[in-house]
Amino acid sequence: MTFLQTALSWNFVLVTALCASITAQIIKVLLNLITFRRFIAERMWGAGGMPSSHSATVCAMVVATGRFCGVSSPEFAIAAVLSIIVMYDAMGVRYETGEQAKLLNRLFTEWMDQGAASFPFLRDKKLKEMVGHTPIEVLTGAILGVILGFVMPMPLV
Numbered sequence: 805m806t807f808l809q810t811a812l813s814w815n816f817v818l819v820t821a822l823c824a825s826i827t828a829q830i831i832k833v834l835l836n837l838i839t840f841r842r843f844i845a846e847r848m849w850g851a852g853g854m855p856s857s858h859s860a861t862v863c864a865m866v867v868a869t870g871r872f873c874g875v876s877s878p879e880f881a882i883a884a885v886l887s888i889i890v891m892y893d894a895m896g897v898r899y900e901t902g903e904q905a906k907l908l909n910r911l912f913t914e915w916m917d918q919g920a921a922s923f924p925f926l927r928d929k930k931l932k933e934m935v936g937h938t939p940i941e942v943l944t945g946a947i948l949g950v951i952l953g954f955v956m957p958m959p960l961v
Contacts, residue, residue: 813959817868817883824864824952828857828945852902856937858894859945860952862887867953891946894937 811819832853836844851858862883869883909930937945 809957809959812956816872816956816959817865820868820953820956821861821865823956824949825857825861827952828855828860828948831855831948832857852937852941854941854944855948856891856894856942856945859887859891859937859942860949862890863946863949864953864956865949867950868956871953871958891942895939895942 808819808823832850832855833844835854836842866880866883866887869877869880873879912930
């Protein structure tokens with residue numbers, strides 16, 4: 805039995821969700837390699853970017869739960885509600901947090917350029933700007949998660 809089959813028989817829903825998350829993160833690295841022609845290690849674990857690994861993870865979890873427990877099960881309902889909350893948060897609150905960070909970083913840079921040299925400990929401080937997702941990043945992650953949720957082989961019970 806292969807490692808993946810063994811892991812899926814241990815916990816089909818969890819392993820499917822984790823595979824979707826890892827796949828989305830690998831795609832982020834590859835897209836950054838193509839787009840910026842350089843390896844950005846932070847893309848392996850960082851939030852934000854294309855596709856949304858949060859969306860991929862929760863959508864794979866929903867599909868796997870539906871396949872394993874049935875779509876009328878309480879587990880499926882919990883997974884579906886959780887996925888809606890996660891995707892809404894990624895596009896809403898976390899996206900706006902990133903937009904605010906961009907603005908604050910710009911303001912801070914201008915402030916430092918205008919003679920705030922008396923605060924050397926603040927010179928290299930930057931807020932993380934890539935924390936949320938655009939709707940297309942969330943949709944792409946959701947599609948990836950749904951596809952992986954359906955293609956993962958069900959364990960023989």
